[in-house]
Amino acid sequence: MTGSPSFLRRLLRRSASALDSPDTVQPAPQRILITQRELKNYGGSEFFAIEVARALKNRGREVAIYCPAPGKLANIVTPSGIPVCETPAEVPFTPDVIHGQHHLPTMAALAHFPDTPAIYCWHGTRPWVERPPVHPRIRFHVVTSERMAPRLATETTIPEDRIITIPNFVDLERFSRVRKTIARPARAVLYGQSGFYPAELELLETACADHGIALDKVGYAYGNPRPRPEYFLPDYDIAFAIGRSAIEAAASGCAVIPVVPQLAGAIVVPDTLDDWAASNFSPRYFTSASVMDSEWLGRQLADFDQEKVRQVTHTIRDRFSIGPAITAFESLYRRAGSTGPAQGSGSEFGLYLTTMAQEIDAMWGDLECRKADEPTIQARIAALEAALADAENRTRVLTDKLLEQAPAPSGSENS
Numbered sequence: 001m002t003g004s005p006s007f008l009r010r011l012l013r014r015s016a017s018a019l020d021s022p023d024t025v026q027p028a029p030q031r032i033l034i035t036q037r038e039l040k041n042y043g044g045s046e047f048f049a050i051e052v053a054r055a056l057k058n059r060g061r062e063v064a065i066y067c068p069a070p071g072k073l074a075n076i077v078t079p080s081g082i083p084v085c086e087t088p089a090e091v092p093f094t095p096d097v098i099h100g101q102h103h104l105p106t107m108a109a110l111a112h113f114p115d116t117p118a119i120y121c122w123h124g125t126r127p128w129v130e131r132p133p134v135h136p137r138i139r140f141h142v143v144t145s146e147r148m149a150p151r152l153a154t155e156t157t158i159p160e161d162r163i164i165t166i167p168n169f170v171d172l173e174r175f176s177r178v179r180k181t182i183a184r185p186a187r188a189v190l191y192g193q194s195g196f197y198p199a200e201l202e203l204l205e206t207a208c209a210d211h212g213i214a215l216d217k218v219g220y221a222y223g224n225p226r227p228r229p230e231y232f233l234p235d236y237d238i239a240f241a242i243g244r245s246a247i248e249a250a251a252s253g254c255a256v257i258p259v260v261p262q263l264a265g266a267i268v269v270p271d272t273l274d275d276w277a278a279s280n281f282s283p284r285y286f287t288s289a290s291v292m293d294s295e296w297l298g299r300q301l302a303d304f305d306q307e308k309v310r311q312v313t314h315t316i317r318d319r320f321s322i323g324p325a326i327t328a329f330e331s332l333y334r335r336a337g338s339t340g341p342a343q344g345s346g347s348e349f350g351l352y353l354t355t356m357a358q359e360i361d362a363m364w365g366d367l368e369c370r371k372a373d374e375p376t377i378q379a380r381i382a383a384l385e386a387a388l389a390d391a392e393n394r395t396r397v398l399t400d401k402l403l404e405q406a407p408a409p410s411g412s413e414n415s
Contacts, residue, residue: 029096029333031062033116035109037102039084040071041220042227044192044244045101045123047073051171052099053082055326064091066109088112097333103133110137117336119329122152124243134158139336142329144168144243145280164332167277168244169325170251172317175230179253181306185237188213189254191229192245194221195261200292204240204259207297213238238304246281250316255309257300258283264290267300270311277320 098118100106239249258265265283
């Protein structure tokens with residue numbers, strides 16, 4: 001694999017040649033507005049916005065973040081001179097380009113700055129707030145996985161040549177510590193994932209225990225959010241993770257096994273790294289029927305090799321660093337600003353709001369139905385709990401009677 005161009009370099013070279021042809025080169029935009037739904041929790045899109053903002057600031061750009069629900073994470077960027085604004089009106093400049101994340105704040109920024117072009121970053125199909133908006137001033141839609149691009153083109157009216165892949169990245173200054181790989185893994189972490197059924201988590205815990213591996217679960221879903229993964233990831237031999245979490249873990253020296261609810265992937269090795277990168281390190285894009293049981297984990301551990309883990313870590317740190325990704329974004333900003341003002345923005349906002357009204361009404365109706373069903377559901381739960389308590393009581397009574405009637409053991413004092 002090391003003798004051929006990497007997946008990331010092929011994509012970035014292709015993007016650069018398409019975006020910066022000699023007759024379209026423009027001065028780099030100096031004022032960038034990044035939109036983000038919230039900055040309260042330690043999540044992938046949150047740190048994506050933070051790291052892009054700080055990298056652009058370090059390159060001399062004027063950067064602001066429009067975030068309707070700022071929180072403790074805003075304290076990470078404001079010391080760098082990057083304002084976090086709760087409304088577009090608070091942004092201290094008119095941006096040259098809007099770097100959109102999450103469709104509602106992106107559309108609000110477009111409405112407030114009627115002459116500013118935009119790009120939009122689509123991080124995944126879930127949740128609803130990730131749904132990519134379509135507007136004439138959104139010049140390009142960015143996806144982090146090569147296999148997300150066809151889906152976006154199929155499900156929307158966005159032309160394929162306006163969908164650009166810029167893979168996820170890792171900030172090597174932040175993730176500077178790399179663990180020393182050991183021959184036999186002893187510690188594992190389920191990092192940055194949620195949505196698993198309790199039975200799945202039990203299977204994973206049992207599988208790790210069967211192979212002598214201690215498992216920790218990190219994230220809000222497990223009541224264990226930890227804000228500094230660059231500190232704790234190097235303590236683990238294996239990370240069960242996808243997307244940016246997988247890249248961060250690999251950059252820290254962990255062996256990576258991608259897992260998602262109801263589907264378990266295979267350990268990332270040098271020969272499969274490009275394929276995993278093309279799917280953003282998610283087994284959703286693979287055809288597999290694996291479950292997270294002991295037999296599956298045994299197959300992954302059979303492929304655990306110190307040298308292979310080191311090679312993957314070296315490749316991730318060499319080719320998935322933040323620098324090339326920021327360069328690709330700057331190329332995209334230049335291209336977005338070179339096409340002139342868009343026409344028909346008002347009618348497009350009208351169409352957008354019409355669609356939003358229909359979707360919000362549908363969600364509101366679904367919520368009202370759930371509220372109406374809640375008393376029935378609560379009553380059913382109470383009845384089941386009462387039946388369970390009654391069954392447990394009867395079981396205790398029967399057990400006591402059986403013990404009273406059981407013959408004394410042979411050789412006892414009462415025999």
